[in-house]
Amino acid sequence: MTGQGEKGVSTAALTVRNISKSFGAFKAVDGVDLDIATGEIHAMIGPNGAGKTTCFNLLTGDLPLTNGEIQLHGKVISGLATDVIARQGLVRSYQISSIFPDFTVLNNVRFALQQKRASNFDFWRPERSLNTLNDRAMELLENLDLDPWADHRAGELPYGRKRALEIATTLALDPSVLLLDEPTSGMGREDIGRVTDLIRKVAVGRTVLMVEHNLSVVQGLCDKVTVLARGQVIAQGTYDEVANDARVVEAYLGAVHA
Known part of the structure; x- marks a missing residue:
């Protein structure tokens, strides 16, 4: 749910409503909603092919939306060019x-x-x-x-x-909102620790949304987590909340045994 400040004013840095992306008959992203609170470190996780990178491409304008709307600090940015979105504060x-x-x-x-x-x-x-x-x-x-x-x-x-x-x-x-696409991908333990510390440092005074496969990093770093599977949100909440969600367990086990 979108955070509310004084007098009901939204405190969400990034608000996403029912965004979808279709490639022919295939729906890579299907009706995704997000509320990323200002100052939050928020992770987007899910099995391979869940639609995470496509979501990022929609948020930054690298891909046009099939449906839905994206707001940055309450201002609609969906449909704007990538460089315009970046100049308004959302950078990837x-x-x-x-x-x-x-x-x-x-x-x-x-x-x-x-x-x-x-x-x-x-x-x-x-x-x-x-x-x-x-x-x-x-x-x-x-x-x-x-x-x-x-x-x-x-x-x-x-x-x-x-x-x-x-x-x-x-x-x-x-940027006021920083999108990080798998920032620790391919790293050894020492580099992962260093980059995790850097993310924690640069998150001060800004909002971070990251796609990350390393669940230990997500657990230790992120305030909230959104889980995608087959282009849809199947769970949102703290790491402990989503880790114990039966739908999340099924999605990851299904990916392992597929």
Whole structure:
């Protein structure tokens, strides 16, 4: 249920009503409702093929809705272009790292910071055009413990650090709602712990919605959980509530034994 502030005003950062996406006769997402409270870390989980990534693509405008409506802080954003949605505060990081491997870590963040400017063509301008962004770029790198790597090529970073850099470039757009697509995918235990700590840090003052397969991460990090199966929401609540839901147990066991 949508959170209510004083005088009944909604405190939801992201409100999703009956969104659907069909590809021909196949419904990848089928009537999904979400209420993501402001300041919440919210996980979307489910077996492979449940519709999680398609949901993310609908939220960010990467795919058009077949039906339904999406609101960001009470303002309808469904139907808007991806870049417009990002500028309004909903920004996504992707499961596959999207950094520029041949540029330095610092330059990756500076490029991202340009997207907030009225003119974002500094890429083609002299180096001094980017130097004005150094202070903010270094602040972001320091917040994510990446400042020692500032002058390294991004492609040389260890995998976990690359994911941290991707989060830094996402934060450069100053999102109020941050979508993270499998942020710990493919990581060892040490990197998982580091990235989990980073997510907890960057969640201060903003809302986070994440798709994550690692249920230990979800249990230790997230306030609320939405479970999808076959494109539909089958359970929502705290981790303990959804973990003990018979429909969730069946969905995961069915996936294991399929």
